[in-house]
Amino acid sequence: DIIPDQIALYAVYMPILRTQVLSYVHTWNQLRIRKQRERSYVVSGRPFMNYYHPEHIIDHGLLVHEESLQQLRDSVRGWDMAEYLPSETLEW
Known part of the structure; x- marks a missing residue:
């Protein structure tokens, strides 16, 4: 509950x-997922490669309604995920 201590920790x-x-x-996404005999539905290979360069994988992605997406973007405009403390606090 002590704000200065929390700021220092952050x-x-x-x-x-x-x-x-x-x-x-990064480390875990480079490791190989092995084929599993009793789980034929499990995709083997490296997660990074499976995500960015998939082979023989069905794309289950759905099209997004552009207007709904824009509403979501507008609702978080100005929010910076990387900002956990005010910028003047980090200038020390």
Whole structure:
């Protein structure tokens, strides 16, 4: 409940956490998913390649109603996911 302590924790640890999470995601997305005998529906291969360069995969994507998408974009305009503290706080 002590705001200065929370700000200090965010300022010190948030960049470290972001770096570590990105490293973890990168590492695990490069590992190979093995074929499984009893689970023929499981897609084998590297997750990164399966996502960006899929082979023999059915695209289950749906078309998005453009007006609905624009309403969603408008509702979050100005919100910055990367901003966890005010910019003047980070200038120390």
